[in-house]
Amino acid sequence: MVAYRERIADRELDERLGYIGAVLIEGPKASGKTMTATRHAATIFRLDEDPAARGLVTLAPERLFGNPTPILFDEWQVEPRIWNKVRRQVDDRQEKGLFILTGSATPNDDVSRHSGAGRFSVMSMRPMSLFESGHSTGEMSLAKLLDGERQTGLGTHLTFDELLRRIVIGGWPDLIDADEASARRWLRDYVTNIVEVDIPRLGTRRDPRNLRRLLEALARSVGQATKATELAKDVGGEDGPAAKQTVSAYLDTLDRLHLTDDSEAWLPHLRSRARLRTAAVRYFVDPSLGPALLGVGTEGLLADLHALGLHFEALVVRDLRVYAQTLNARVDSWRDSNGNEVDAVVTVGPDRWGAFEVKLNPDSIDEAAASLLRFKASVDTRQGEPACLGVITSTGVGGLRDDGVHVIPIGSLGP
Template sequence: MNGIGAVLIEGPKACGKTATALRIAKSTVRLDEDESARMALTLAPDQLFDQPTPILFDEWQVEPAIWNRVRRNIDDRGQRGLYILTGSATPKDDAKRHSGAGRIGTLRMRPMSLFESGHSSGDVSMRDLLNGHTQTGSGAALNFEDLIRRIVIGGWPSLMDADEHEARSWLRNYLTQIAEVDIHALGARRDPRNINRLMAALARSAGQAVKVTELAKDVGGPEGPIARDSLYAYLDALERLHLTENAESWRPHMRSRTRLRAAPIRYFDDPSVGLAALGIGSAELLADLRATGFHFESLVMRDLRIYTQPLAGTIGAWRDSDGNEVDAVVSLPDDRWAAFEVKMSPTAVDEAAASLLHFASKIDVSKHGAPGALGVITSTGYAGRRPDGVHVIPISALGP
């Protein structure tokens, strides 16, 4: 807010965008609820801006014309921190909507990390890891069973004090709203059954590069695969609702000529969404720990994105044609980077550490620089740096 005319906060419904913006805003216009405000945008738009700033325009995508009005008012007033826009969906590209570059900054908001919800000690700092500092700490903030329950409940502010039964009921209603109402509000009619099948298919393949042809079969169900164009439209709808987020392929300078795989890895913004789509809870997860590992990875990816966002970092995945892979590579604009393997079981740390060291040996550090850290993120235990230089990090010890 101190550096630009307006800030757009984007994220899935119920992640806390409005509640956060209300802490800063001095005036509020709720475009999704206030019919008179929507009429004023057409009849007397200046009235909406004749209020103490910062002005919050909540759910701005309901009336996309507000975008150009905000942009124009920033130009006319030449001040910073004037407006906040929140949106739980991204409208389609519109030639009539001008770029907000230099005027409107975008902030992605996600459900809360374990550190934000009070379920991580934060002893291990992502910032310090990327600066090459040795980190120690305890993952005692959560035992294993409680961690599994946090995967099911998720990081939704409304569910911080909810038990698992209450959370699963809330999430079922949440997904029903998405499939039957919010998808249609984007301006395209989609079959809710196909949306539900797509979310379940994405949940079953969490943390994996899934072929579009396989997704088409799962979504089509007994009627056969749906058309590729239809599938991409469904995937686009989930992205525009900020429910999914891909880890694109990280392409470093390599010492070898090994061919890298470029398919993105698909994740939900919060692991609870996938589990709700599958209709399973902690009992089922504890009965199938191999499958649980993939949902644990989704939780870790959510938190990694949140902890690296203040550093302007991005998350990628590295996979080569020989079957070698690294779950998460954090990259910063100044070329600092770190690589992490996600292993729910502490007994898998040795193998994961060896994989990270093998991966690091392939990077041409003369062109790409040495990693700030290599780390194995696990479920429980203590954090520290092994003699081989690889950090072991319980997720309930990780923080910004």
């Protein structure tokens, strides 16, 4: 059994349990939700594995709720009736930190399920960042960068070969110490189960062949603002483009399983007259899913350096999302019709934000820094000055350049 590694989510869960009655942890299967929640719970019910516990929800709920708190209801969506009962318990007891629910799928909307506002805090949990898996030193803190602090870091400990493996293996807790061949087999089975088991369990009928074509199309679209109309051409295959409703339903299903994690368009005030592109940039919740769906490993990534750069970007964006969550911040992208773009804009509040370019090749840092400075010049001052401009790269020495742009090796970035 893989030893538990401390997660950034551990601290966040403690904080949430301190101010609200119930916390719902959402995220993809195998991201570590159950393991983390278990460490904070006094009583555990695994609803996906325990038919007796599912029966008690209706027949004798007091047998569930009469246990020491916090009480964990793992995979709550298997027995959705537990939601209203937990909500009622929170209302009746008027206490904090009573319940933890985990879910790897969001159930369909149910008019009988009451709002959890004021009772539930919803917390996302993604696969592990490089800092959590021990592959980043965390010397360069995202929080401190957004506070305007100057920092240094050395990312040379993370070799190029190891970085490639981190893209292919991903941040799944079960795979942190796995070799590449074992990880690829695990990921192949993971995708198969998603298509053949998890999606049908949601109660929606989907053609497995079309689903696989969509997943492969998304894998080819990582880091790009690919529209649904383009995806429809791949999903339909030889029969022509799939219907828009079909593609939208498929994308919604993947979102409900927390497998996709797109970057929405950042919409600041701009002096530039260039039309902003508002299509979301496509990402999976973990960079490993792209190579897995395309059937490539480290050698295959090396054969296409442009694609490798996009999959590296997916890894960086995943880590930024994990670190940004501790700040209650969001990660967006920015692109205009003239081809100008910023890979990640991290927004903490209405006037506190930072912009980051992602470059696999350290030789491209000068070009990326110049692009960020042009971007800064185009932002209306009503948006506020950026707290940080940074180029996140694969290796090397991190620090602040004379032009005010931070260089951040991914092996030095942390929360």
